[in-house]
Amino acid sequence: MQNDTYDRLLWIGIALVVAAIAILPFVQANDSTQSAARLLGRANDRQAIVEARRYLLRQRYEPVESLLQQGRPQQALLKLEELSRTFPGDAHAFILRGQILADLGAPAEAASSFAQGIRLDGSYVDKTSPLSRRYAISRLVDGIRAKTAASSAGTASASPEMAQNLRYLQSRLAGGCE
Amino acid sequence: MNLPDRHTGTIAVTGMAMGLLGVMLAYWGNPENSGICISCFMENSVGALGLHDNARLQYLRPELPGFVIGAVLSAIAAREFRPRGSSAPMLKFFAGLFLIVGCAIFIGCPIKLLLRLTAGDLTAVAGMAGLAAGVWTGLTALGRGVELGEQKPEGSLNGILVPALFCLLLLFIFIRPSFLALSNEGSSARHAPLIASLGSGLLLGVLAQRSRFCITGSMRDIILMGRRAPQLIGLAAFVTAAVCASLVTGGFHLSLYGQPGAHLEYLWSFLGMGLVGWISVLFGGCPFRQLIKAGEGDVDAGLMVLGMVMGGALVQAWGIAATAAGVPLNGKMALLAGFAFILLISLMYRRRCTR
DSSP states (O other): OOOOHHHHHHHHHHHHHHHHHHHHHHHTHHHHHHHHHHHHHHHHHHHHHHHHHHHHHHHHTHHHHHHHHTTOHHHHHHHHHHHHHHSTTOHHHHHHHHHHHHHTTOHHHHHHHHHHHHHHOGGGGOSSOTTOOHHHHHHHHHHHHHHHHHSTTGGGGSOHHHHHHHHHHHHHHHOOOO | OOOOOHHHHHHHHHHHHHHHHHHHHHHHTSOTTOSSOHHHHHHHHHHHTTSSOOTTSOOOOTHHHHHHHHHHHHHHHTTOOOOEEOSOHHHHHHHHHHHHHHHHHHTSOHHHHHHHHHTTBTTHHHHHHHHHHHHHHHHHHHHTTBOOOOOEEOOHHHHHHHHHHHHHHHHHHHHOOTTOOOOSSSGGGOOOOHHHHHHHHHHHHHHHHHHOOOHHHHHHHHHHHGGGOTHHHHHHHHHHHHHHHHHHHTOOOOBSSSOTTOOSOHHHHHHHHHHHHHHHHHTTSOHHHHHHHHHTTBHHHHHHHHHHHHHHHHHHHTTOSOBTTBOOHHHHHHHHHHHHHHHHHHHHTBOOOOO
């Protein structure tokens, strides 16, 4: 390659740009806070949304929780149905229904409800999420597996839908990429 | 007296329509001085598609599919839809990305630069000087033998894909799939009525395809040909129409301070538009022209458009884009990286004379 004046100018330009990239963060250290603040602001917004959602869920399903604490699961289930008509497709309602149905001894329906809820929002099986119902879901899955293992046909004896839900819940409890 | 020929007339009509609609779209609802801004539209649209999380910049701007589909229809009608492309595809992709970086540092594409100037925004003078310097530098590079390969005919599917993508975006505008994010606040919550946006986009797409008019292309031709360049008439028509429309609609405020979507870091405005001018000349057009060429089946332009899509997402996600508060450090670093990129291209894609 034969270098002429234009080539030399380009090389000088590249050297200047590289030097500027290296120096700029030190020269404008305070400027980085502006950029960082904007990105941090978005992180704060995301955190606020998460906290607001948690607060809203607590408020929205407080009547159901209170009926459960009073030991009236049937009424809690009815209240839940009523709320589900107002807020259809809410993952929290499916999870609560799963919990109630599991306590009432309807594991197939509970598994179906848990699976629907987790498909909508995976945080209910996260170990660290404040919304986590991992323990309740895990207990249900283990119970169903123990029961089906005891029967001679194993998992095959369960209905195809229940088997599908069970495998889905098992997979989500096992972790991995979503 | 010599009457302008038909092509010059088309250029004048395109310039006038662009200047007029650029102001009117802002009057009808788009953000101030942003009646037409390809980089802003790109950032808004990729945000709506979920490619960045700035909740204030998410709206699928109908003007974008309008430009491309208008160009497709015009090219087909004129039998000018010719899928074609050259080598070095990655360069085109990254050139498109850095085009948006340059625009994001200035806050606007070359069309918005003129719209800002004609609305009395004196901060845009630095950008104008930068764009002229960038175009001149690009022309010098071309004169010194920098070339990115000759275009050859390509298979028709290659040329159809990007227009098809924009047809899909147009479909999304009407059916509004659930994954589409739309801002409730911020500049993206402000937009002209759909029919006005889409109609303007289609009209400008057709006119720009017929006339080949774009801002940096005009500046390039004016630098090369002086007063003989027909694009001079197009630019004059743009400026006249935009100034008149701004005055009539009350959008003209001559000042250095308090201008919408503008910052006071003149050096970075100059450099941002300088990078845009340089890339535009080497790669055959500003962001708007790339959309029009993609609509004609130009695969290189299509790759640049995809790079622009990526650029639109990154400038928001990585905190690169400037705001009225100024240019963030990330933006300055990204802009310098863009200059390193274009300098390396100039160095490595240069045909040297052998003695």
